[in-house]
Amino acid sequence: MSNKVLVQELRRVVGEANVIDSDVHLQLYQYDAYLEERRPDAVVFVHSTEEVSRVLKLCHAHGVPSVPRGGGTNLSGGTIPFKGGVVLEMIRMNRLLEVDKGNLRARVQPGMFNLELGQALAPLGYQYLPDPASQKAATLGGNVAENSGGPHCFKYGVTTNHVAGMTVVLSDGEIVELGGMAPDTPGYDLTGVFVGSEGTFGVCTEVVVRIVRQAEGVKTMLAIYDSIEKGSETVSAIVAAGMVPATLEMMDQLVIHAVEKSLACGLPLDCATVLIIEVDGLKDDLEEQTEAIVRLCMEHGAREVRVAKDEAERALLWAGRRGAFGAVARITPSYLVCDGTVPRTTLPLVLKKVAEVGEKYDLKIPNVFHAGDGNLHPLILFDWRDAEQKARVMKAGMEILELCVQLGGTISGEHGVGLEKMDAMHLILSAEDIQAQLKVKRAFDPADLANPGKIFPAAQEVSHAQ
Amino acid sequence: MPSDLAVLRERLAARVGEENVTADGAPYAVDGMVPALVVRPGTQHEVSEVVAACAEARAALVPWGGGTAMAMGNPPRRLDVVVRLERLDRVVEFDPDNLCITVEAGMPLGRLQALVAERRERLPLDPPDADRVTLGGLVAANQSGPCRLLHGTARDWVLGLRVVLPDGTRIHCGGRVIKNVSGYDMNKLFIQSFGTLGIITEVTVKLLPMPVCRATVLGAFTGFAEAAAVLEEVQASFLLPEALELLDPAAADLLQPVLGLASRGTFTLVAGFSGSQSTVDRQVRDLEAMVASRAGHAKTFREAESDQAWTAITNVQGGGAPDPKRVVCQLAVPIARTASMLASARTRAAAQGLAATVTAHAGSGLVCAALLPGDDLTEAGALAGLAAVTEALREEAVGVGGSLVLLQAPPRFKARVEAWGKPGSSFATMRRIKAEFDPQDLCSPGRFLGGM
Numbered sequence: 001m002s003n004k005v006l007v008q009e010l011r012r013v014v015g016e017a018n019v020i021d022s023d024v025h026l027q028l029y030q031y032d033a034y035l036e037e038r039r040p041d042a043v044v045f046v047h048s049t050e051e052v053s054r055v056l057k058l059c060h061a062h063g064v065p066s067v068p069r070g071g072g073t074n075l076s077g078g079t080i081p082f083k084g085g086v087v088l089e090m091i092r093m094n095r096l097l098e099v100d101k102g103n104l105r106a107r108v109q110p111g112m113f114n115l116e117l118g119q120a121l122a123p124l125g126y127q128y129l130p131d132p133a134s135q136k137a138a139t140l141g142g143n144v145a146e147n148s149g150g151p152h153c154f155k156y157g158v159t160t161n162h163v164a165g166m167t168v169v170l171s172d173g174e175i176v177e178l179g180g181m182a183p184d185t186p187g188y189d190l191t192g193v194f195v196g197s198e199g200t201f202g203v204c205t206e207v208v209v210r211i212v213r214q215a216e217g218v219k220t221m222l223a224i225y226d227s228i229e230k231g232s233e234t235v236s237a238i239v240a241a242g243m244v245p246a247t248l249e250m251m252d253q254l255v256i257h258a259v260e261k262s263l264a265c266g267l268p269l270d271c272a273t274v275l276i277i278e279v280d281g282l283k284d285d286l287e288e289q290t291e292a293i294v295r296l297c298m299e300h301g302a303r304e305v306r307v308a309k310d311e312a313e314r315a316l317l318w319a320g321r322r323g324a325f326g327a328v329a330r331i332t333p334s335y336l337v338c339d340g341t342v343p344r345t346t347l348p349l350v351l352k353k354v355a356e357v358g359e360k361y362d363l364k365i366p367n368v369f370h371a372g373d374g375n376l377h378p379l380i381l382f383d384w385r386d387a388e389q390k391a392r393v394m395k396a397g398m399e400i401l402e403l404c405v406q407l408g409g410t411i412s413g414e415h416g417v418g419l420e421k422m423d424a425m426h427l428i429l430s431a432e433d434i435q436a437q438l439k440v441k442r443a444f445d446p447a448d449l450a451n452p453g454k455i456f457p458a459a460q461e462v463s464h465a466q
Numbered sequence: 467m468p469s470d471l472a473v474l475r476e477r478l479a480a481r482v483g484e485e486n487v488t489a490d491g492a493p494y495a496v497d498g499m500v501p502a503l504v505v506r507p508g509t510q511h512e513v514s515e516v517v518a519a520c521a522e523a524r525a526a527l528v529p530w531g532g533g534t535a536m537a538m539g540n541p542p543r544r545l546d547v548v549v550r551l552e553r554l555d556r557v558v559e560f561d562p563d564n565l566c567i568t569v570e571a572g573m574p575l576g577r578l579q580a581l582v583a584e585r586r587e588r589l590p591l592d593p594p595d596a597d598r599v600t601l602g603g604l605v606a607a608n609q610s611g612p613c614r615l616l617h618g619t620a621r622d623w624v625l626g627l628r629v630v631l632p633d634g635t636r637i638h639c640g641g642r643v644i645k646n647v648s649g650y651d652m653n654k655l656f657i658q659s660f661g662t663l664g665i666i667t668e669v670t671v672k673l674l675p676m677p678v679c680r681a682t683v684l685g686a687f688t689g690f691a692e693a694a695a696v697l698e699e700v701q702a703s704f705l706l707p708e709a710l711e712l713l714d715p716a717a718a719d720l721l722q723p724v725l726g727l728a729s730r731g732t733f734t735l736v737a738g739f740s741g742s743q744s745t746v747d748r749q750v751r752d753l754e755a756m757v758a759s760r761a762g763h764a765k766t767f768r769e770a771e772s773d774q775a776w777t778a779i780t781n782v783q784g785g786g787a788p789d790p791k792r793v794v795c796q797l798a799v800p801i802a803r804t805a806s807m808l809a810s811a812r813t814r815a816a817a818q819g820l821a822a823t824v825t826a827h828a829g830s831g832l833v834c835a836a837l838l839p840g841d842d843l844t845e846a847g848a849l850a851g852l853a854a855v856t857e858a859l860r861e862e863a864v865g866v867g868g869s870l871v872l873l874q875a876p877p878r879f880k881a882r883v884e885a886w887g888k889p890g891s892s893f894a895t896m897r898r899i900k901a902e903f904d905p906q907d908l909c910s911p912g913r914f915l916g917g918m
């Protein structure tokens with residue numbers, strides 16, 4: 001079908017103003033926070049489950065692929081319309097439909113920003129726990145599709161642990177309910193299977209999330225180290241001592257410098273690394289826990305541990321952590337975020353090896369990451385205008401992933417495979433493992449129209465697989 | 467039917483040894499259906515050979531772990547071979563420093579707990595019958611217990627699985643790191659797949675450090691309303707109980723020897739706390755005060771006594787040989803409906819002249835009702851009464867967005883009442899998944915939702 005006809009038909013379904021197809025506008029939808037670009041044929045603003053269903057029926061009838069887009073903050077090319085077709089702009093489906101305190105659930109539309117949900121729940125004394133550092137600009141639909149994590153995952157788990165159900169529109173336009181307000185829905189746990197499917201199973205149009213009471217108290221600490229090894233050793237020591245802090249985040253010197261340059265959070269510029277450690281829960285033992293952690297940090301070579309005295313000091317520490325990627329972006333034309341995960345105890349070793357990779361390829365690689373989860377984010381700095389450098393970056397990135405796998409880890413902790421890591425999938429999955437995953441893909445999307453061309457190595461595309 | 471079971475038997479024996487294949491299927495009957503062969507592979511590789519041989523012979527199989535969930539589900543459409551996993555009970559890797567353990571699927575949960583306890587760690591999953599439940603069975607049937615309130619279920623603790631697919635192919639899902647989005651989350655597909663997508667042969671779970679202190683507070687009330695009011699109060703408070711159970715008078719009386727309640731016939735709320743001394747003490751104090759303020763009688767157990775109380779409470783509905791007349795069902799409802807669902811189960815059972823024991827994971831939206839017909843009823847009358855109560859409860863649960871699932875019921879009852887209830891709008895997708903993985907329909911055929 002020609003573009004013009006497609007656009008006309010789409011306009012008939014959703015109204016004139018809700019379809020855009022001019023070159024200038026389409027350009028805005030050809031990239032996301034990753035490095036690839038591909039232009040869609042049309043962008044459709046959707047407003048309801050039924051509308052999504054009608055649009056997808058149309059696309060299905062004409063064999064046109066589609067890609068839902070939330071905030072576009074994913075780091076793996078998830079929203080790039082790799083095979084052209086329609087981008088579904090989800091951002092207008094951004095209402096909080098229901099907060100049910102008694103049942104500890106909220107019903108949310110997928111275009112709502114993660115932070116907005118948090119802000120709506122806070123005055124009621126409740127919270128939704130997954131909190132990706134990008135929460136200001138990342139949507140719940142995107143969080144669901146990527147199974148996003150965040151600084152509080154060490155204690156509270158990732159998105160999948162907090163999604164109880166959803167409404168999904170499959171690529172043929174069929175509307176299905178997965179899970180719901182009650183637990184243990186009989187049948188396969190399709191909610192669990194859908195979370196993390198990167199838009200390749202269908203479009204999520206409503207989410208039922210678990211909410212919990214805000215913690216009674218919280219204490220935040222900043223542990224300062226002159227050696228990065230000592231810092232990462234402390235992480236394991238805290239866990240070995242039987243403690244489960246809410247947060248164990250780490251930033252190295254390059255990141256600290258970048259953060260201080262753009263945010264001035266009062267981080268010491270002359271240290272090797274800092275750990276942000278937070279404990280929360282009942283107020284009765286927070287002092288005790290804080291003292292124990294401070295003691296452990298000092299025993300493991302911390303130069304100093306600062307305990308945030310009030311909410312303002314705490315907010316400042318978090319502004320630094322949450323703003324880290326942005327701050328780094330200000331000191332370099334571009335960077336590649338790696339997202340490998342390793343068993344926590346191997347952190348000191350893997351950090352050393354990442355530094356070696358940097359030396360080998362002559363690249364700067366600052367680190368800011370979820371240390372408690374063993375989830376690294378080496379940021380490889382480069383200039384996208386320099387093709388030779390970019391090639392080195394890609395090699396270094398792959399080498400870091402290989403390192404993670406060798407140490408018993410994996411190639412993505414929270415950013416997904418998308419276009420970025422299709423070729424790294426074979427590092428962790430056998431041909432049989434991949435075939436099994438493709439079976440699930442075919443069950444959800446037999447026509448291969450939902451965000452096609454992602455996740456799986458090109459040679460194993462859905463239609464070729466048997 | 468497979469073309470020739472004698473041939474299959476020989477093939478299986480050639481792979482796992484004569485002593486591990488038997489035709490004595492009676493002890494492994496599923497809903498009265500007796501398998502022609504029972505086989506006990508000794509390694510994951512042997513499981514894959516056994517499954518491949520069954521697939522080639524078009525023999526229908528059912529995996530068998532500890533056998534604790536075999537009373538669940540619809541009667542199988544066909545059953546030729548039971549594959550027992552008891553010989554797969556080895557530790558593959560225990561990594562206490564990373565709070566993680568990998569075991570073969572036939573390892574009993576109790577054994578795993580004892581093992582990791584040596585390093586002061588635990589897996590916070592506590593289904594009934596922990597000494598029999600195997601890790602594979604726990605995962606396949608998604609079994610849980612009171613502790614799910616704070617710690618969730620298998621889906622929150624499983625990091626990785628190895629599975630033999632219905633054609634004998636071996637795959638792995640996930641890994642041993644706590645965050646992993648490398649491809650689809652295949653663990654979730656096999657958790658609660660009930661043996662219909664293959665056989666789970668290896669399980670990797672994350673662990674928690676053992677808490678320093680444990681305590682259990684019982685609040686016994688003469689009236690249901692008071693118990694329900696305290697429940698609500700706890701839920702709205704800052705308290706973080708690990709478990710919150712509501713026992714009806716019948717259940718409380720059954721537990722009397724262990725709990726030693728002051729009077730019989732009370733509605734009893736039980737809260738489990740764990741953590742540091744100071745948080746446990748504070749929570750015990752707060753809850754005792756709440757109980758007292760509603761004229762309840764509070765009693766507190768600590769440490770080992772607390773553990774004993776929980777073991778008894780967890781097992782109050784099960785244990786022992788299944789009573790051929792008894793029907794046990796689990797109702798899942800939105801959390802705030804839990805207490806009223808428990809009350810409703812009691813009322814409806816009484817109206818039909820059935821004895822009922824009803825308990826609830828009160829903070830999690832799950833009610834378990836065991837129904838027993840009185841001796842004065844004829845068999846037909848008993849079946850009719852049981853069916854009437856179950857159907858009415860199912861309708862009530864479905865009406866609020868929930869479900870009713872049979873945990874245990876005689877085959878004759880299952881012929882009348884569907885084990886899982888009516889499938890919803892996602893059923894077509896589930897069927898496609900089943901068809902992709904098991905096109906010959908050989909793995910636990912018919913036992914799951916909608917006869918899948």
Ligand SMILES: Cc1cc2nc3c(=O)[nH]c(=O)nc-3n(C[C@H](O)[C@H](O)[C@H](O)COP(=O)(O)OP(=O)(O)OC[C@H]3O[C@@H](n4cnc5c(N)ncnc54)[C@H](O)[C@@H]3O)c2cc1C
Nearest residue numbers: 070071072073074078133134139141142145148149199204
């Ligand atoms: C500065 C920065 C910090 C970050 N920090 C974190 C972090 O701490 N933790 C973390 O996990 N990630 C982090 N990320 C990555 C990213 O923010 C997350 O992946 C986020 O969840 C993406 O949300 P989004 O709305 O931007 O989704 P998008 O980028 O728009 O989409 C992501 C994927 O989801 C699909 N999708 C979107 N909406 C739907 C829907 N309604 N139904 C089905 N599929 C849909 C898309 O097709 C795409 O495949 C960070 C990114 C940046 C730029």
